[in-house]
Amino acid sequence: NAGVMQNPRHLVRRRGQEARLRCSPMKGHSHVYWYRQLPEEGLKFMVYLQKENIIDESGMPKERFSAEFPKEGPSILRIQQVVRGDSAAYFCASSPRDRGYNEQFFGPGTRLTVL
Amino acid sequence: ELKVEQNPLFLSMQEGKNYTIYCNYSTTSDRLYWYRQDPGKSLESLFVLLSNGAVKQEGRLMASLDTKARLSTLHITAAVHDLSATYFCAVDSGGGTSYGKLTFGQGTILTVHP
Numbered sequence: 413n414a415g416v417m418q419n420p421r422h423l424v425r426r427r428g429q430e431a432r433l434r435c436s437p438m439k440g441h442s443h444v445y446w447y448r449q450l451p452e453e454g455l456k457f458m459v460y461l462q463k464e465n466i467i468d469e470s471g472m473p474k475e476r477f478s479a480e481f482p483k484e485g486p487s488i489l490r491i492q493q494v495v496r497g498d499s500a501a502y503f504c505a506s507s508p509r510d511r512g513y514n515e516q517f518f519g520p521g522t523r524l525t526v527l
Numbered sequence: 528e529l530k531v532e533q534n535p536l537f538l539s540m541q542e543g544k545n546y547t548i549y550c551n552y553s554t555t556s557d558r559l560y561w562y563r564q565d566p567g568k569s570l571e572s573l574f575v576l577l578s579n580g581a582v583k584q585e586g587r588l589m590a591s592l593d594t595k596a597r598l599s600t601l602h603i604t605a606a607v608h609d610l611s612a613t614y615f616c617a618v619d620s621g622g623g624t625s626y627g628k629l630t631f632g633q634g635t636i637l638t639v640h641p
Binding site: 445447455456468503505514516 | 558560570572633
């Protein structure tokens, strides 16, 4: 069973460009979470999605950031008009949510560098 | 707003010694998770603690949860170099539709040296 997959693993963008980060959950998992990790810090929750639904986006910046998890295909985290402060590691996690608790399995992360 | 605090943030240990990492959180929760992260890598799930008094052990690591004190501990026994990593605790604060939002501690950077 393949784990959570993220791509690209490394992404370099210039200020003002768009960044698209993709996440494919583990097989059988229908819940996806995105977290951001700034250098030397812990992970901060951004958004929780199920197929075609955003369940909790309380951690998403109000502007420039959006997320989706379509019926077919991976979840996408999109950052428009990137700024240097967006440089971070972005982790996706998935869970099956059928066990009454919420153990989340993390992907390898996408390391975004904004020049 | 839920706050999760770990201490110490930096831990330098000699091989063979024992030590404990503490994780305090500010609101009621009975779901706590411990993760390990190696430099430049993703997070590996270590323990899932789901009730007051829960204790889990794997190798040289043992985790426990006291929901009344809002405290979890990660105890390291007879440390070895391979345990060098950053350890995070995370608390699931959600209920209803917010279920699933993990709040992480700052992480404890553990270095084990000869």
